Amino acid sequence: MLEIKNIDVHYGVIHVLKGISFTVNDGEIVTLIGANGAGKTTTLRTISGLKKPTSGTILLDGEDITQVSPRERVKRGISHAPEGRRIFPDMTVLENLELGAYLRKDKEEIAKDLKKVYERFPILYDRKKQLAGTLSGGEQQMLAIGRALMSRPRILFLDEPSMGLAPFLVQEIFNIIKDINTTGTTILLVEQNASMALQIAHRAYVLETGSIVLSGTGAELMQSDEIKKAYLGG
Amino acid sequence: MEQLLQQVINGISLGSIYALIALGYTMVYGIIKLINFAHCDVYMIGAYIGYFCMNNFHLGFVPSLLISMVVCTLLGIAIEKIAYKPLRNATRIAVLITAIGVSLFLEYGTMFFVKATSRSYPEMTGMMAQRFNFGNVVISMQQILILAITVVLMILLQLIVKKTRIGKAMRAVSMDRDAAELMGINVDTTITFTFALGSALAGAAGVLVGVYYNSINPLMGVLPGLKAFVAAVFGGIGIIPGAMIGGYFIGAVEVFVSGYGGSLYRDAVVFGILILILIVKPTGLLGKNTREKV
Numbered sequence: 001m002l003e004i005k006n007i008d009v010h011y012g013v014i015h016v017l018k019g020i021s022f023t024v025n026d027g028e029i030v031t032l033i034g035a036n037g038a039g040k041t042t043t044l045r046t047i048s049g050l051k052k053p054t055s056g057t058i059l060l061d062g063e064d065i066t067q068v069s070p071r072e073r074v075k076r077g078i079s080h081a082p083e084g085r086r087i088f089p090d091m092t093v094l095e096n097l098e099l100g101a102y103l104r105k106d107k108e109e110i111a112k113d114l115k116k117v118y119e120r121f122p123i124l125y126d127r128k129k130q131l132a133g134t135l136s137g138g139e140q141q142m143l144a145i146g147r148a149l150m151s152r153p154r155i156l157f158l159d160e161p162s163m164g165l166a167p168f169l170v171q172e173i174f175n176i177i178k179d180i181n182t183t184g185t186t187i188l189l190v191e192q193n194a195s196m197a198l199q200i201a202h203r204a205y206v207l208e209t210g211s212i213v214l215s216g217t218g219a220e221l222m223q224s225d226e227i228k229k230a231y232l233g234g
Numbered sequence: 235m236e237q238l239l240q241q242v243i244n245g246i247s248l249g250s251i252y253a254l255i256a257l258g259y260t261m262v263y264g265i266i267k268l269i270n271f272a273h274c275d276v277y278m279i280g281a282y283i284g285y286f287c288m289n290n291f292h293l294g295f296v297p298s299l300l301i302s303m304v305v306c307t308l309l310g311i312a313i314e315k316i317a318y319k320p321l322r323n324a325t326r327i328a329v330l331i332t333a334i335g336v337s338l339f340l341e342y343g344t345m346f347f348v349k350a351t352s353r354s355y356p357e358m359t360g361m362m363a364q365r366f367n368f369g370n371v372v373i374s375m376q377q378i379l380i381l382a383i384t385v386v387l388m389i390l391l392q393l394i395v396k397k398t399r400i401g402k403a404m405r406a407v408s409m410d411r412d413a414a415e416l417m418g419i420n421v422d423t424t425i426t427f428t429f430a431l432g433s434a435l436a437g438a439a440g441v442l443v444g445v446y447y448n449s450i451n452p453l454m455g456v457l458p459g460l461k462a463f464v465a466a467v468f469g470g471i472g473i474i475p476g477a478m479i480g481g482y483f484i485g486a487v488e489v490f491v492s493g494y495g496g497s498l499y500r501d502a503v504v505f506g507i508l509i510l511i512l513i514v515k516p517t518g519l520l521g522k523n524t525r526e527k528v
Binding site: 049086098 | 399409410414415
């Protein structure tokens with residue numbers, strides 16, 4: 001569904017992504033793991049259009065979207081829950097979710113999706129009138145994921161969904177990600193928590209200072225000695 | 235007591251005008267973190283458009299006001315597209331200097347066409363010239379109009395910002411531009427719309443000032459512009475209700491200082507307030523320190 005070919009990205013003179021290529025197939029959970037500064041977030045920002053690559057192509061369903069605006073990419077089914085949640089703090093939970101459906105016109109379907117988000121995250125229903133900035137970290141993460149789902153994406157990008165969450169919440173968030181995937185949404189997941197990510201991912205790529213150094217199924221990489229040593233603490 | 239009441243009424247009139255201008259400053263700052271120095275000249279041009287409508291084309295007050303708002307809206311859009319849009323990724327200081335350049339261009343460009351001398355708005359007649367006396371307190375029809383029009387415009391603005399799709403987009407972009415883009419919001423259109431809204435309000439303020447104070451000139455925007463900016467900072471720059479409160483506060487302060495014998499010091503007092511706010515609470519009355527949550 002998504003194909004990245006030889007993407008190079010520079011921030012000024014710094015070469016952040018060095019010709020990376022990977023694919024995400026329909027219905028998969030694919031994870032990008034790697035240390036801080038490896039270029040995981042930049043990869044997602046490039047695919048969703050916030051950052052222009054210096055060279056390379058991005059194909060969505062075989063169509064070249066490299067030059068297309070972020071808005072157009074949302075229309076074509078990409079949704080991105082960015083690093084650090086980036087919810088709108090001075091808007092209510094409901095307004096945040098409504099903005100997730102900004103480009104949609106089908107009011108009835110939006111109402112259905114809103115109901116689904118509330119079913120998945122009951123706490124958001126309880127707090128729908130509350131300003132999003134007053135939510136706890138875990139709740140904000142749920143809101144960020146809920147908001148991303150409101151565009152009814154075909155492929156969902158999640159950037160560090162477990163960051164800063166209590167361990168029991170991390171488990172919950174990963175269960176939710178798995179569940180979103182089983183209901184038909186393809187997922188591209190960026191995580192520092194490699195062991196959790198590899199457990200739920202069908203396939204994984206390891207990013208090291210801007211290059212992909214390893215790839216394989218989640219299970220394979222869990223067994224790899226290099227991965228164990230570098231990312232799984234043992 | 236009557237003196238006090240009279241000053242309150244005058245303060246509300248002047249404050250309304252400052253509030254209308256301050257809203258444009260604050261909205262633009264909120265969305266692109268730019269202090270748009272050219273904003274006060276849009277207000278000046280609004281006053282001239284109103285003048286030509288009434289004086290040369292003999293239009294009534296309401297049509298003149300509406301025409302002025304429309305022309306200023308277009309002017310605001312043009313300024314944004316021509317001067318600021320190409321600098322979207324430039325440093326903030328570059329855009330700020332451009333704003334000063336646009337401001338000077340508008341001031342002296344206008345002066346070239348209409349000459350530097352002041353002009354007087356046509357005498358108001360009929361209903362527009364009515365005055366109401368309550369003992370020694372006088373309320374003029376113009377003052378009532380200023381307040382009424384300001385209130386209507388502010389309510390409209392609130393409705394646009396809170397209830398409409400583009401209003402929500404404006405708030406989203408001002409809180410987090412990248413996140414807004416990820417929602418599919420067209421950031422450029424939203425910024426242009428913000429300029430359009432602010433400029434329409436400035437155009438209205440220009441006509442109201444012409445009707446109220448009668449005299450207009452190409453540099454009339456400079457001082458009220460600075461004061462409206464102080465008003466926006468006082469209320470918390472970037473915050474719409476803050477600009478409204480700030481406008482009325484600065485208007486009242488100025489009127490009271492002049493009314494009680496300090497008219498030589500009224501500008502000094504207003505700018506003294508700016509210094510005080512910047513020392514005591516730089517985020518302004520309604521501003522809050524940005525919170526961070528992990």
